[in-house]
Amino acid sequence: MAENAPKIVTLEEIEKITSSPSFEDELIEAIKAGFLRIDDFQAAPIQTLGAAPLQPFATDSTAQTCVKSGYFPSDSTYTIKVASGGHPWMHNSGNMQVYSQATGKLQALLLDEGVLTELRTAAVGSLAVQLFKGTIQCLGMVGTGVQARYQLRLLQRVTSCRKLRVWGRSASKVQALIDELQGTWEEVEAVKDAEELLQSCDAIITTTSAREPVLRATGDSFNTRLIVCIGSDAPGKGELDQALIDAAHQLVADNPPQSRERGEFQQCKKTISPLKQVIQEGYIQGENTLVIFDSSGVALQDAVISQLVLKSL
Amino acid sequence: MAENAPKIVTLEEIEKITSSPSFEDELIEAIKAGFLRIDDFQAAPIQTLGAAPLQPFATDSTAQTCVKSGYFPSDSTYTIKVASGGHPWMHNSGNMQVYSQATGKLQALLLDEGVLTELRTAAVGSLAVQLFKGTIQCLGMVGTGVQARYQLRLLQRVTSCRKLRVWGRSASKVQALIDELQGTWEEVEAVKDAEELLQSCDAIITTTSAREPVLRATGDSFNTRLIVCIGSDAPGKGELDQALIDAAHQLVADNPPQSRERGEFQQCKKTISPLKQVIQEGYIQGENTLVIFDSSGVALQDAVISQLVLKSL
Numbered sequence A, B: 001m002a003e004n005a006p007k008i009v010t011l012e013e014i015e016k017i018t019s020s021p022s023f024e025d026e027l028i029e030a031i032k033a034g035f036l037r038i039d040d041f042q043a044a045p046i047q048t049l050g051a052a053p054l055q056p057f058a059t060d061s062t063a064q065t066c067v068k069s070g071y072f073p074s075d076s077t078y079t080i081k082v083a084s085g086g087h088p089w090m091h092n093s094g095n096m097q098v099y100s101q102a103t104g105k106l107q108a109l110l111l112d113e114g115v116l117t118e119l120r121t122a123a124v125g126s127l128a129v130q131l132f133k134g135t136i137q138c139l140g141m142v143g144t145g146v147q148a149r150y151q152l153r154l155l156q157r158v159t160s161c162r163k164l165r166v167w168g169r170s171a172s173k174v175q176a177l178i179d180e181l182q183g184t185w186e187e188v189e190a191v192k193d194a195e196e197l198l199q200s201c202d203a204i205i206t207t208t209s210a211r212e213p214v215l216r217a218t219g220d221s222f223n224t225r226l227i228v229c230i231g232s233d234a235p236g237k238g239e240l241d242q243a244l245i246d247a248a249h250q251l252v253a254d255n256p257p258q259s260r261e262r263g264e265f266q267q268c269k270k271t272i273s274p275l276k277q278v279i280q281e282g283y284i285q286g287e288n289t290l291v292i293f294d295s296s297g298v299a300l301q302d303a304v305i306s307q308l309v310l311k312s313l
Helices: A011-018 A021-036 A115-130 A146-155 A171-181 A194-200 A242-247 A256-262 A275-281 A299-312 B011-018 B021-036 B115-130 B146-155 B171-181 B194-200 B242-247 B256-262 B275-281 B299-312
Strands: A007-009 A047-049 A064-071 A077-085 A093-100 A106-110 A139-142 A163-167 A187-190 A203-206 A226-229 A250-253 A272-274 A291-294 B007-009 B047-049 B064-071 B077-085 B093-100 B106-110 B139-142 B163-167 B187-190 B203-206 B226-229 B250-253 B272-274 B291-294
Touching: A007 A299, A011 A021, A011 A115, A011 A299, A021 A115, A021 A146, A021 A275, A021 A299, A047 B064, A064 A299, A064 B047, A064 B064, A077 A299, A077 B093, A093 A115, A093 A299, A093 B077, A106 A299, A115 A146, A115 A203, A115 A226, A115 A275, A115 A299, A139 A146, A139 A194, A146 A171, A146 A203, A163 A171, A163 A194, A171 A187, A250 A256, A250 A275, A256 A272, A272 A275, B007 B299, B011 B021, B011 B115, B011 B299, B021 B115, B021 B146, B021 B275, B021 B299, B064 B299, B077 B299, B093 B115, B093 B299, B106 B299, B115 B146, B115 B203, B115 B226, B115 B275, B115 B299, B139 B146, B139 B194, B146 B171, B146 B203, B163 B171, B163 B194, B171 B187, B250 B256, B250 B275, B256 B272, B272 B275
Parallel strands: A007 A106, A139 A163, A139 A203, A163 A187, A203 A226, A226 A291, A250 A272, A250 A291, B007 B106, B139 B163, B139 B203, B163 B187, B203 B226, B226 B291, B250 B272, B250 B291
Antiparallel strands: A047 A064, A064 A077, A077 A093, A093 A106, B047 B064, B064 B077, B077 B093, B093 B106
């Protein structure tokens, strides 16, 4: 290949770099630093292939591909991230591409197969928990898929809580996840209804691709003070019911307009605080306050994680 | 690399494949066939980095990058094309990425450095000339850059005319182009004003990145019957003056709505025929009719040329 051929970074190399706890710490820090600069970040409108208003892929009508592109003008590169998912029988896929702003040349192709998207998504969830200053004695997890595992991996970097309750639609998947977590988590149990988490967990992370709410407010009181919504980020999808969103004292999002359009707060009239503000000022927190944080994912995270991987090569 | 690593196709391999006249013939045919299916093609909105409404790249404020993505649902792949340009001191750059609709996996990365974008653009220009049934005794070229050369290369596949007149802003660049063309073209000369082309050439191809019109109607009559506009495809750019567009009997575009928005027919009220219709029915042609064809480039062309290259590997 020519001398200026792009660097091809394989999944194996990426997993070697990203598997260390120090990388996880650096990532959460870098994501935090990135969100402090979000006002400078230039993100192009997301391209979504295989989804309305475009026709579905004929070969896999459930699959979709998102192209997220953006850059900090003060950096020397721009990042294009391709992530596909929705395939019922396989993991997500994708890659990240880093280009020179000065020449337009592709400098590096990170063949992460979606791993970096999972990680940068998990990093935002962990950041949202790190920013919570209340006591966390028990964590709740809604969902038992790949992203639940990434969340649980990075959460260990930001909280000393090792008590976990899990809910998922499939009892066997819940059990498989619980079995996997033995050893790393001290006390892990399944709950029968997601609503039980609202009684027993201080913070809950949701990681499903639900089209219908999976977490509903039942009764007047609940003990949860922080709900971090990581899943469902497409128009018409949502993980929480409206009563829960109505009950919240603060709504926070990585990208408020996007959360209103395709995230957890669709058609929501309440104020949504940007994550940047919470990094600077903290959450509104009191005895009985409920904060709901929604991440629908922004290109900034892709720019941050791809740079971090390249730096670590 | 893993067994399902994408195929990386180097510029050298691409140039070997694309340099044969038979590839050029196949390309023009495939582009024509593609446009007949354009109603099925699913194109995502173009992402443009480095240009308004986003901030320019700080490292090169003239550069821009376009991401064009799309697919035929009835095919098994989708294509993402990254093309950057506007760098004053270097060629355009870019690549084409072919993914499986069934798995979302990157199947092939074509490191064409912009060559395939030049070729697929030239193929549409040649198709526009091929569809013209009038006599072409003299061709006119406005512009002396890379795309002018690609046009002149592919035009030889669709017309037997070898008489050419060239206009460009820089006399030395005009001379350099003329010198290069000696041998392949029988009679090549420079003209002093672009308007002379309207008197002496039956068909004119424009390939500049002009922000101001470079071809103006002077006086009432001109002999040109076909103007093919290949350059300038961004909001606020245009190669023809309004009087010329007003004088045309038929306006044609590869993508009429896009030509109104960012092509040659910005804010134009006249009917614009889609290229597909002209492939099926021919141009409106008479003794004194003027047809203006505008190509602003569509993702379909990227899907077609990348498939053709992969088939030829």
